Amino acid sequence: MSARERILARIRERQGKPYEIDPVELAAVRTHLAAHPRSPGPRDAWDVNVRFRERATSLASTIDEAAVLSDVPALAAQYLRGREVPPRAVCWRELGELDWRGAGLDVEVRPAHGDDLVGITGVFCGISETGTLMTLSSPHSPSTVSLLPETHIAVLQQARIVRSMEDAWALVRTEVDGLPRAVSFISGPSRTADIEQTVTLGAHGPYRVHIIIVGG
Amino acid sequence: MQLTSNRFKQTARAKLADTDLQAALNKLQTNFVKGRADRVAELDNFEAIRDAATAIRDRALAHLDVYLAEFERNATAQGTVVHWAETTVDVNRIVCELAARYGVRKAVKSKSMVSEECALNDALEAAGIEVVETDLGEYILQLAKEPPSHIVAPVVHKTREQVSDLFEARHHRPRTTVIADLTREAREVLRPHFLSAQMGITGANFVVAETGSTLIVTNEGNGRMVTSLPRVHVAITGIEKVVPTLEDVTTLLRLLPRHGTAQTTTNYVSVTTGPRRADDSEGPEHFHVILVDAGRSRLLGGDMEAMLRCIRCGACMNHCPVYQSIGGHAYGWVYPGPMGSVLTPTYAGLENALDLPHASTLCNQCGVVCPVKIPLPDLLRKLREKQFARGLRPWSERAGLAIWGWTARHPRVYALLSAVGARLLNWLGGTDKRIRDLPGGKGWTVGRDIPAPEGKTFRALYAARRAENVRK
Ligand code: SF4
Numbered sequence: 001m002s003a004r005e006r007i008l009a010r011i012r013e014r015q016g017k018p019y020e021i022d023p024v025e026l027a028a029v030r031t032h033l034a035a036h037p038r039s040p041g042p043r044d045a046w047d048v049n050v051r052f053r054e055r056a057t058s059l060a061s062t063i064d065e066a067a068v069l070s071d072v073p074a075l076a077a078q079y080l081r082g083r084e085v086p087p088r089a090v091c092w093r094e095l096g097e098l099d100w101r102g103a104g105l106d107v108e109v110r111p112a113h114g115d116d117l118v119g120i121t122g123v124f125c126g127i128s129e130t131g132t133l134m135t136l137s138s139p140h141s142p143s144t145v146s147l148l149p150e151t152h153i154a155v156l157q158q159a160r161i162v163r164s165m166e167d168a169w170a171l172v173r174t175e176v177d178g179l180p181r182a183v184s185f186i187s188g189p190s191r192t193a194d195i196e197q198t199v200t201l202g203a204h205g206p207y208r209v210h211i212i213i214v215g216g
Numbered sequence: 217m218q219l220t221s222n223r224f225k226q227t228a229r230a231k232l233a234d235t236d237l238q239a240a241l242n243k244l245q246t247n248f249v250k251g252r253a254d255r256v257a258e259l260d261n262f263e264a265i266r267d268a269a270t271a272i273r274d275r276a277l278a279h280l281d282v283y284l285a286e287f288e289r290n291a292t293a294q295g296t297v298v299h300w301a302e303t304t305v306d307v308n309r310i311v312c313e314l315a316a317r318y319g320v321r322k323a324v325k326s327k328s329m330v331s332e333e334c335a336l337n338d339a340l341e342a343a344g345i346e347v348v349e350t351d352l353g354e355y356i357l358q359l360a361k362e363p364p365s366h367i368v369a370p371v372v373h374k375t376r377e378q379v380s381d382l383f384e385a386r387h388h389r390p391r392t393t394v395i396a397d398l399t400r401e402a403r404e405v406l407r408p409h410f411l412s413a414q415m416g417i418t419g420a421n422f423v424v425a426e427t428g429s430t431l432i433v434t435n436e437g438n439g440r441m442v443t444s445l446p447r448v449h450v451a452i453t454g455i456e457k458v459v460p461t462l463e464d465v466t467t468l469l470r471l472l473p474r475h476g477t478a479q480t481t482t483n484y485v486s487v488t489t490g491p492r493r494a495d496d497s498e499g500p501e502h503f504h505v506i507l508v509d510a511g512r513s514r515l516l517g518g519d520m521e522a523m524l525r526c527i528r529c530g531a532c533m534n535h536c537p538v539y540q541s542i543g544g545h546a547y548g549w550v551y552p553g554p555m556g557s558v559l560t561p562t563y564a565g566l567e568n569a570l571d572l573p574h575a576s577t578l579c580n581q582c583g584v585v586c587p588v589k590i591p592l593p594d595l596l597r598k599l600r601e602k603q604f605a606r607g608l609r610p611w612s613e614r615a616g617l618a619i620w621g622w623t624a625r626h627p628r629v630y631a632l633l634s635a636v637g638a639r640l641l642n643w644l645g646g647t648d649k650r651i652r653d654l655p656g657g658k659g660w661t662v663g664r665d666i667p668a669p670e671g672k673t674f675r676a677l678y679a680a681r682r683a684e685n686v687r688k
Contacts, residue, residue, distance in 0.1 A: 003299075003301060006302060007300050011455075012281055014517035029460075039464070040268055041261065114410075130481040138496070139495040181489055181499050182499065183486070185484065185485035187482070194369065195352070195356075195398060195399070197243050202396075203352060203436030
């Protein structure tokens with residue numbers, strides 16, 4: 001008997017179940033998984049657009065507003081200038097066609113390396129309950145771009161701001177075929193409070209998360 | 217991790233005298249206790265969410281075998297290899313075998329308490345593999361060669377000066393005591409390790425049966441690196457960590473960071489499903505999940521089952537007056553505080569942690585704050601009963617209880633002894649009626665006075681009142 005069988009057998013024995021998986025129980029479990037019902041969450045009503053901005057800011061993300069997508073390069077360039085960050089970045093393919101050069105930025109479409117300073121990504125959706133960005137990995141949206149550089153600029157369509165993480169999963173279920181390898185929920189710059197319980201921004205991930213909301 | 221729980225009393229005494237530790241523990245109360253209260257107060261519908269979280273954990277445990285099998289099926293379908301480990305020794309063997317198979321020379325780790333149970337780092341190092349902890353706190357502990365003292369804030373017992381000393385000695389860079397600079401230094405030292413390691417090792421806060429995913433929460437971003445950059449990713453987690461659906465995990469995520477670090481959400485929640493996909497430019501080529509029993513299944517169907525609901529938030533220790541006084545090291549194993557006082561004796565043996573079930577005032581602060589309503593004081597009380605039933609308590613305590621039991625069953629003797637005892641204590645109290653030094657009770661009076669009993673005994677008062685009522 002393998003370790004797997006012994007562990008499962010022990011579980012069933014402790015719970016007074018028959019040796020084999022009970023088909024009725026299995027069917028009930030599969031029904032639950034297929035239905036994936038929601039549990040109660042917060043009941044408060046809130047304006048998702050207002051709340052997202054509030055929460056994201058409270059988590060030390062900064063926010064800029066772009067009327068249209070083509071305004072993004074100029075805003076990104078201005079942000080980087082303001083922080084004296086060199087005007088070079090890597091970005092996801094979906095943003096590769098923007099006129100970065102026109103804004104004075106040198107932007108390459110590729111995964112990030114350990115020494116890239118700025119990463120520009122899209123966002124699958126924004127979660128207003130917590131001010132969180134949800135990103136999905138794919139060949140064209142590598143997760144290193146939002147992780148390795150010291151500055152992460154995220155481009156979020158306002159129409160993609162949802163209320164809760166449950167709503168975010170619902171969006172994945174309707175728009176994507178199964179989960180991608182890496183789903184990342186990002187809530188502000190990386191931080192640690194390990195030394196003397198003192199919160200310090202910029203641990204292993206970005207020091208800065210700047211969200212440009214398009215169409216607000 | 218080496219088990220030293222039976223030295224609880226000696227270690228606790230030393231920790232009480234450690235002023236740096238006491239300062240850190242005081243701060244922990246402001247940050248985590250008050251912080252948790254604030255975060256919970258902000259969360260509308262908290263009690264309903266807490267009930268739902270408890271029900272979710274109970275549902276997973278009631279059908280644990282089926283959910284594990286479903287997790288395995290869905291994970292395998294995505295290309296994940298699922299292993300089952302009955303003991304901590306098996307875990308180490310599996311990881312070392314994987315390391316050998318993939319030619320691993322260096323492994324980077326993000327925080328995993330299960331791997332601490334296994335003493336995995338020692339096993340890997342014995343096999344000639346370099347292991348680098350990447351959570352800042354765990355990294356500091358690795359340099360200091362110390363065990364964690366808290367499951368969420370592992371290095372809470374250290375001061376910045378101690379960290380500066382360590383970094384100076386090990387990094388050979390100019391000394392700094394500025395916390396932001398120390399953090400940057402660790403980032404710069406660890407970054408090359410992330411990029412050069414062949415294996416990433418993580419725990420999992422939850423595994424999701426519906427999708428076959430593993431989920432980890434981190435603030436530093438090291439979890440994301442460890443799961444994305446090395447060629448091989450191994451996630452090690454207890455069998456009880458399975459959760460049915462993404463919706464269920466969402467409910468638990470509303471509570472875990474609020475109770476753990478007083479955050480509404482952690483910086484990162486990383487959900488990993490399978491290895492790198494065809495055409496992906498990044499991600500591990502091989503993804504292995506190890507489901508660990510190591511004593512967990514024994515808790516099912518018994519009076520300790522509720523303990524398996526635990527989501528390792530740490531709130532019970534943050535709120536425990538005993539933990540607040542002595543910190544985590546005295547508990548002598550991986551898990552401190554009330555949850556550790558239940559887990560250590562149940563996983564490592566009742567006889568190996570004799571003091572832990574007693575390291576509690578049973579004030580029930582832990583039970584009140586536990587987000588999944590684990591009745592920790594009840595479990596501790598049951599462990600005390602088990603110890604007694606198995607004859608594991610010292611003879612003096614057993615004799616004392618036997619005498620007490622006999623006396624309590626003989627009311628006349630009881631009345632006599634309690635009257636004599638009360639008078640004796642009254643006499644010991646002297647003129648100001650405070651006992652400063654009780655023979656045989658020094659453990660109590662060394663820290664505080666006992667007010668001496670005064671006036672008549674309860675029994676005498678009761679008898680008098682009854683006689684009066686009869687006359688009326
Ligand atoms: S026992 Fe409860 S409070 Fe303690 S760590 Fe586990 S879930 Fe948190």
